[in-house]
Amino acid sequence: MNPIGELNLTQRILMGPGPSDVHPRVLRAMSSPCIGHLDPEFIGIMNDVQQLLRYVFQTTNRLTFPISATGSAGMEACMVNVLEPGDHVVIGVNGVFGMRMSDIAERIGCEVTKIEVEWGRVIEPEQVQKAVNAKATKLVAVVHAETSTGAHQPLEDISKIARDAGALFMVDMVTSLCGTEVRLDDWHIDLAYSGTQKCMSCPPGLSPISFSERAMETLRNRKTKVQSWYLDVTMVEKYWTDGDRAYHHTAPINMNYAIREALRIVQEEGLEARWARHQRNHQALAAGLSAIGVELSAQEGHRLPMLNAVKIPEGVNDARVRSALLKEFSIEIGGGLGAGKGKVWRIGLMGESSCRHHVLYLLTALEILLTAEGVSLTKGAGVSAASEVYGVA
């Protein structure tokens, strides 16, 4: 066998649905020495991570920590801990991740009412009201930032409906956390989960979760054991929050260095400033795209700042353009998922990737490639429209 060569990767500009660009400080933190998972220095790091997570989630929930796996494991952790076979759950399905939540609920043996709306649109409160009126409901769940479609789901009205119906309210915050306003306590969200590789700009590998006191009470009153050993938070909690720090599983040590540093960067910038930065870059990109004839596809008034789903212009070859972006410009954008396959592109402006030079560079690259595809557009129109939003025209 020939010796395998040393890793020598191309630097990419990550403008897809995640992962996003990682700050060099985070990569440096990851290369710190690996220490033991019960080392007092590591316990200090765990405490820092929890404190920073409570800040970004805007919560005082004691049970707030990262699950040792990606965002989907956070989704599964929230659901398996509070749901039991036979429970009725109401799930908003307007994209891939609502479907994933429904699949998990069905595997638990729940009775699932899916509120299905066209992809790209948001779930309306009246639809949730109707579903919870029809039958006693244990949990209502929606996706705050549908990464598959670019829809930005309003939460407060649905939260109130769930609470009034005596149901827990669960929200997928994988893509929204650290990129747009999130307020767990003010919005009475009982279960939330996120991921590291979207607007936190950390490599993938951890899934922050947070449980309210109501969610903890539901967990304590279970009739059956949590079906997943690994994700049973009553056990993981003892490692993350108890004085004894009992061994449960070996925490991914260096990933915790990474999330700590990524969250320190968020704290330095300040949440409000970070949300505003994401919004401004989104507005500039939207203006630039519109000037070169590329339209956003999500419901007007409910568009995400960090994930811009756009309709692929008529006659343009999806795969050819995305592969040229990667090969010639080193830019990654996302293709469509599920119902959007071949019809939309998903342009991410997440965390470190949400910046002016990425917006302007992508618009330049798209202008070149779309012209080659035969789209007729005014030279420089995209960059010029975006620059106007930035106030540097």
Ligand SMILES: *Cc1c(COP(=O)(O)O)cnc(C)c1O
């Ligand atoms: C990315 C994503 C997930 C899944 O996260 P993984 O890290 O890929 O497991 C879940 N929900 C939403 C909204 C996402 O964008």
